[in-house]
Amino acid sequence: xxxxxxxxxxGLSAVLFxxxxxxxxxxxxxxxxxxxxxxxxxxxxxxFIGFASYFGDTVGQIFVFFVMAVAAAxxxxxxxxxxxxxxxxxxxxxxxxxxxxx
Amino acid sequence: xxxxxxxxxxxxxLAIASALVTVTSxxxxxxxxxLVVHFFMLAGxxxxxxxxxxxxxxxxxxxxxxxxxxxxxxxxxxxxxxxIDRQQYQLKQFGGIVLSATFGxxxxxxxxxxxxxxxxxxxxxxxxxxxxxxxQELFTNYLVQFEAIGILLTAAIIGAVTLAKRxxx
Numbered sequence: 001x002x003x004x005x006x007x008x009x010x011g012l013s014a015v016l017f018x019x020x021x022x023x024x025x026x027x028x029x030x031x032x033x034x035x036x037x038x039x040x041x042x043x044x045x046x047x048f049i050g051f052a053s054y055f056g057d058t059v060g061q062i063f064v065f066f067v068m069a070v071a072a073a074x075x076x077x078x079x080x081x082x083x084x085x086x087x088x089x090x091x092x093x094x095x096x097x098x099x100x101x102x
Numbered sequence: 103x104x105x106x107x108x109x110x111x112x113x114x115x116l117a118i119a120s121a122l123v124t125v126t127s128x129x130x131x132x133x134x135x136x137l138v139v140h141f142f143m144l145a146g147x148x149x150x151x152x153x154x155x156x157x158x159x160x161x162x163x164x165x166x167x168x169x170x171x172x173x174x175x176x177x178x179x180x181x182x183x184x185x186i187d188r189q190q191y192q193l194k195q196f197g198g199i200v201l202s203a204t205f206g207x208x209x210x211x212x213x214x215x216x217x218x219x220x221x222x223x224x225x226x227x228x229x230x231x232x233x234x235x236x237x238q239e240l241f242t243n244y245l246v247q248f249e250a251i252g253i254l255l256t257a258a259i260i261g262a263v264t265l266a267k268r269x270x271x
Contacts, residue, residue: 018206025198
């Protein structure tokens with residue numbers, strides 16, 4: 001897309017990353033926190049793709065590939081932890097879990 | 103005002119709106135559905151940046167695999183709507199919003215305000231976004247990293263089974 005400046009994509013990615021940060025910092029439900037992390041990862045991917053398109057370089061897309069693979073691994077492990085936590089404490093609200101807090 | 107701007111506007115507004123719904127919704131299933139919309143909008147944005155391979159991968163991996171996993175866990179845990187947060191928690195929420203807004207302003211400042219003139223996308227003669235180009239790069243210069251990702255995913259699968267299983271044997 002030759003007509004839209006790169007800054008638009010970067011600004012959109014910044015806004016999405018901020019929304020994801022708000023979700024991580026304000027929500028109590030572990031699964032929604034988890035989805036907010038996915039939003040943040042995706043906004044970083046958008047920046048990678050924008051710069052890859054701008055510089056005409058394939059490496060940006062390779063990095064997106066790696067980020068997606070790590071996100072998939074994180075999804076599997078994170079949801080397994082949520083399941084194990086629910087089995088132990090019958091809750092998914094992070095403020096009710098304070099085993100490591102004093 | 104041309105078609106590109108209209109397309110970008112629709113995609114970005116829908117992406118921001120669905121992200122907001124994901125973050126603010128009280129019901130996890132509503133959040134998950136909004137997140138699917140968000141992933142599709144981002145795939146559209148990738149297409150507008152000529153990244154066809156990544157756009158398809160976005161839909162298959164994120165909207166397909168990861169969201170199925172999330173919805174499955176929501177179903178397993180039988181989660182309903184969240185109750186209204188307690189007073190003591192609302193102060194923390196306010197602090198979180200202030201912190202992330204500051205961070206977002208810093209990001210926007212770094213991305214937008216320092217640019218003297220807009221950077222338009224140059225025309226690149228070589229096809230660098232095709233699956234062929236990505237595969238070429240992935241299996242030559244990034245082969246070690248690619249194999250390491252395979253090991254990481256195997257470890258993640260084994261870890262997930264170990265964590266989620268009640269008794270291993």
